[in-house]
Structure formats: C-alpha cells, structure tokens
Amino acid sequence: MVRSVRVRVGGRVQGVGYRAWARRTALSLGLEGWVRNRRDGSVEAVLQGAPDRVEAMIAACREGPADASVTGIEVLADEAAGAFTGFEIRETA
Template sequence: MSARRCVRVLITGRVQGVGFRAWMRDQAISRNLSGWVRNRPDGAVEAVFCGSPDVVEAMIETCNEGPRWANVAAVDVSEERQWLNGAFTILNQR
C-alpha cells in the first residue's frame, strides 16, 4: 500500500473574490487529490486535501502562490488524521 498524507490548510491574505476556490479545485484535480475547499467568514480560504505525500507537498507550495489575482499572506498547514476519498469539491458553506 502506498503512503498517503492528508492536510488542512488555512490560507490568508487577499484570497476571496479572486477565484481561489475554483483555481484550487482545478489544481487539486490535476494532481489527483481528494478533499474540499471553502471560504471562511473571516476572509480566509480553508481546504483539506489528501494524496501521496510528494503531491500533497507540491500542492502546499502551489497554495503559497495562489491564482493570478490573489495575494497570499500565509498558508498554515496541519496534518489531518481522517482520510478523504473521492473527488475534490468546492463547499459553498462558510
């Protein structure tokens, strides 16, 4: 069985209203990651993504850049114990 990693990321800065969630969904799908992304009421974007450790690490680095119109101030990462399977989705709830 191959190694797996699942993380929760909290991205702050100018990350809402700039297409961050759709961009992150596209990035995750292209990397075959499972999980979700959502806007938070405090202006941050929160996501959980799971996959092979090297791909998850690359996705974390990608989050530091964000889409063209974003201005990422910080990406806080914590390990998740629960493994998510299935498609990467955008959650509409805050």
C-alpha cells in the same frame, strides 16, 4: 501511503477565483478533498493524496491564482485519510 492535511490560506484570497483554481490544481495533481471560503476572509482546504503531490499543492497554495495575494498559510495534519472521493468546493463556513 496517503497524506492528509488541512490548510488555511490568508490574504486577498476571496473574490479572486481561489477556490476554483484550488480545485483545478488539486485535481491535476490527483488529490482528493475539499476547499471553502471562511467567514474571516481566509480559504480553508483539506488535501489528501500521495505525500509528494500534497507538498506540491501546499507550495502552489502559497502563490494561488494570478489575482490572489497570499500573506500566509497554515498547514495542519488531518485525520480524514480515506474519507474523500474527488475534490469539491464547499459552502462558506
């Protein structure tokens, strides 16, 4: 079974290496998808993989890298199951 979610992380999450950290963490968990900065200062990601691995990534996103200060996270179901190969950093949207 594959779970796919879209997460938006708020707080001090830009300029602290959050995207690179998210990519490394997602790959270490065997997840696929992408991560990008948003113009509103948040970070958005689509995470896809085994449900327990996706949950582990969501938990990790609540903390983020050492220099981040996460103030909130929104998790929504995503319909992109099967649409990704690997995990990429995308351009700001």
